[in-house]
Structures are given as C-alpha cells and as structure tokens.
C-alpha cells in the first residue's frame with residue numbers, strides 16, 4: 001500500500017489566488033464563446049438552484065470571500081487532490097436523487113430525501129469564518145439546517161455519545177476514487193462528539209450564496225463546523241450514525257500524528273510541518289483586484305465564546 005504524504009505547503013509554493021484565477025479566466029476566455037459549456041462557470045454548477053433561507057444571527061461581520069473563489073478553490077479528494085480538480089472534474093456527479101440514512105443508537109432511524117429535508121427543516125443563512133488546516137481561510141455564506149434539528153427528529157438514545165458521518169462512494173462519477181493513485185481509503189469518514197454535533201453553530205449545509213450547493217462544495221449536503229479545521233466538514237453525506245464510541249476520521253487514519261479527532265482551530269498548536277499561528281484569507285480585496293491577506297488565526301477560529309466551554313478541563317495539545 002502506498003502511503004500518501006500530503007504535499008508540504010510552504011507559502012512560496014502556493015499559487016496566489018489572483019494569479020491562479022487570472023490564469024483560469026485566461027483559459028476560459030481562450031476556450032471561447034462557442035465552447036462555453038466547458039468554461040469554468042459551467043463545471044459542476046448546472047444543478048445549482050435558488051434556495052430560500054431564513055436570516056440568522058450567526059453572521060460574522062467580515063467581507064465575504066467571492067463566490068468564484070469559494071467554488072473554484074476546493075478540497076474534495078474524491079475528484080482529485082489539486083484545488084482546481086473539484087470544479088473541473090465534478091460536473092458529471094449527480095446530487096439528485098439523494099437520500100441520507102440516519103441510524104445507529106436512535107429511537108427512530110430514518111432515511112431522508114434531500115428535497116424533503118430542505119422543505120421540512122428550517123434552512124438558515126449563516127456567514128461563517130472557515131479555516132483549512134493548510135492555513136488558508138474564507139468567509140462563506142452557507143445555507144443550512146442545524147444538525148441538532150435533524151438529531152431531534154431521530155431521537156438519540158442515552159447511550160449515543162458520538163455522531164459518525166460517511167461520504168458517498170461512486171467511482172463512476174468520482175475520478176479520485178479510481179485508478180492507481182488513490183489518496184485515501186473510501187468512503188471519506190468523519191465524526192463529532194454528540195454535544196459538538198448538537199451545538200447551534202453546527203450546520204448541515206445544503207446551499208451556498210443563496211443557491212443549492214455546487215458539486216465541488218459537497219452537493220447536495222455537507223457538514224460545516226466553523227470552529228474546527230475544514231477537514232471535519234465532510235461532503236456529499238449519505239449516512240449519519242449515532243455511536244457509543246469515537247468514530248474514525250479519514251485524515252486521522254492517514255496521518256494520526258498530524259490530524260486529530262477534535263481538530264479545533266488552535267493558533268498555539270502547530271501542525272508538525274507548518275505553523276497554525278497565522279492564515280491567508282483568500283480573496284481579501286475582492287475577486288478582481290483581490291489578493292490574499294495574512295492575518296492571525298483566532299482560538300476556535302473566533303468562536304471561543306460560543307464553544308470553548310465544550311472542552312473545559314481538556315488538554316487541547318493532547319486532544320488536537
């Protein structure tokens with residue numbers, strides 16, 4: 001078995017977004033109007049539809065990352081390991097029809113149809129700070145269902161202590177799940193402690209910028225936990241199971257000394273190969289003259305007031 005080593009991310013190796021996006025726009029222009037259907041804007045976006053969401057109080061007062069960046073600079077290894085792979089390779093992926101199984105230690109296990117979920121549960125707009133473990137960040141307007149609302153519906157048993165999540169496996173539509181080089185074992189899996197899962201900030205996102213999720217962002221439904229590193233935000237979820245024991249999570253399986261279960265954003269605990277003290281806020285100045293801005297990383301990604309209490313008495317260096 002080849003052991004996959006995530007590429008070392010030095011800031012000098014990262015393509016600045018403005019350069020990266022200008023190159024994409026150049027390629028798009030070069031493709032010409034006649035070939036418009038293969039242009040960047042079309043990849044993976046065909047099914048995005050307007051979504052109705054209630055405003056919520058959870059809105060950070062910082063400039064939002066331009067939609068173009070949120071939908072073209074992604075991590076979604078099922079479609080490839082480069083940041084542009086998800087937008088370029090995910091157009092054939094079909095996020096409908098779709099069901100999510102919610103089972104395990106619950107009174108009422110259920111299979112939810114995605115469109116019924118969107119119609120029946122409250123969908124709220126939340127503007128969240130998002131922080132990737134690779135030390136870049138964005139501010140994203142998500143539309144989502146509080147995970148607690150879904151959990152209430154299935155009635156967790158007293159013995160349930162954790163929530164396990166699973167991504168779809170569909171190699172016919174996910175090129176990263178085929179071929180000789182596969183970066184990880186599928187399905188991609190993640191987990192939360194039940195109290196983290198029930199926290200009001202924890203969202204099952206079904207939309208972005210007022211539209212249904214695009215494939216590259218985890219259509220049709222993905223997890224968003226804004227005080228944790230981005231890898232906790234598992235995409236294209238097909239199963240949510242309540243468990244007694246701590247579930248496995250994909251990046252921890254891959255490199256246990258580098259990626260923990262908790263993954264709370266913490267400027268004081270460096271990744272073994274890079275500092276977490278600062279981050280690059282992508283698209284700081286807007287898409288067209290935009291540049292990445294270096295800024296300090298905040299404990300719990302700025303959500304300490306809301307969530308620090310969940311970890312009272314825990315050693316966050318050990319439980320990283």
Ligand SMILES: Nc1nc2c(c(=O)[nH]1)N[C@H]1C(S)=C(S)[C@@H](COP(=O)(O)O)O[C@H]1N2
Nearest residue numbers: 074075076077167188217230231233234235
């Ligand atoms: N199934 C799955 N979910 C995933 C990933 C992935 O590779 N596969 N990458 C994670 C990582 S590392 C990050 S930073 C976020 C990125 O979400 P975004 O592309 O919507 O910004 O998705 C997370 N969820």
Ligand SMILES: [Mo]
Nearest residue numbers: 132133230231
């Ligand atoms: Mo990430």
